[in-house]
C-alpha cells in the first residue's frame with residue numbers, strides 16, 4: 001500500500017505554470033522543506049540551503065530577473081526562441097530557491113597525488129554535487145504534490161548573469177550556487193495536462209544495455225529539433241518513427 005500511495009503522488013505530479021493567488025500555510029511550506037532535508041546526499045554532505053521568497057516585492061524583483069533571462073534566451077539561444085516570461089510566478093505563494101554550497105564538493109573523492117585522477121575526481125564531484133541537490137529537489141516536488149501544491153522545476157538560476165542578479169536580490173553569499181527555483185502554490189486547474197512517460201520496457205535494461213532500445217541519432221535530432229515531435233512524444237510516449245516500427 002505504501003508503494004501504491006507513493007506512486008500515485010509521483011504520477012499526479014505535473015509541472016504547474018499557472019497558480020491561484022491563494023496563500024499556502026507556512027506549516028505546509030515547512031513540511032515540504034522537511035522532506036527536502038531528508039534527501040540522500042553524497043557522503044552525507046547535505047550541501048543545500050533553501051531561500052523561501054514570500055514577499056510580493058521580492059517576488060516582483062525575481063520575476064523581473066527571470067524576464068531578462070527569457071529575453072536573453074529569445075535573443076541568443078538557437079532553440080529557445082519561444083522562451084516565455086514567468087509572470088505566472090507572481091501568483092505562487094512562495095518561491096523556493098534551492099542553493100548548493102560547492103565547498104562540500106571536497107567531501108567527495110579527490111586526489112592530490114595524481115593529476116589524471118585529480119581531474120577525474122573533480123569532474124565526478126561536480127556530478128555528485130548536482131545529483132545530491134537534485135535529490136532534495138525531487139523530495140520538494142513530491143512532498144508538495146502530496147499536500148495538493150503545484151510546483152515546476154525552474155532551471156537556469158545558475159546561469160552566471162541570472163545567478164549574480166538573484167544572489168544580489170536575495171542576499172545569497174557569492175560563494176553559493178543558486179541552482180534552481182521551485183514555486184509552491186495551488187494549481188489554477190484541477191485537470192493535469194496529459195503526459196505519457198516512455199514505456200517501462202523501453203527504458204529498462206536487465207544485466208546489460210540492450211542496443212535495440214537505444215534511440216537513434218535521427219530520433220534524438222527530431223526530438224530536439226522539431227517542437228511538434230515533442231508534443232507527439234508527450235502524447236504517445238514515443239517518437240512517431242519509433243512507434244511505427
Ligand SMILES: Cc1cc2nc3c(=O)[nH]c(=O)nc-3n(C[C@H](O)[C@H](O)[C@H](O)COP(=O)(O)O)c2cc1C
Pocket residue numbers: 013014015016017152153154155156195
Ligand atoms: C532539471 C529540470 C529543469 C527544468 N527546467 C524547467 C524550466 O526552466 N522551465 C520550465 O517551465 N520547466 C522546466 N522543467 C520542467 C520540464 O519541462 C517538465 O518536467 C517536463 O516537460 C515534463 O512535464 P511534467 O513535469 O509536467 O511531467 C524542468 C525539469 C527538470 C527536471
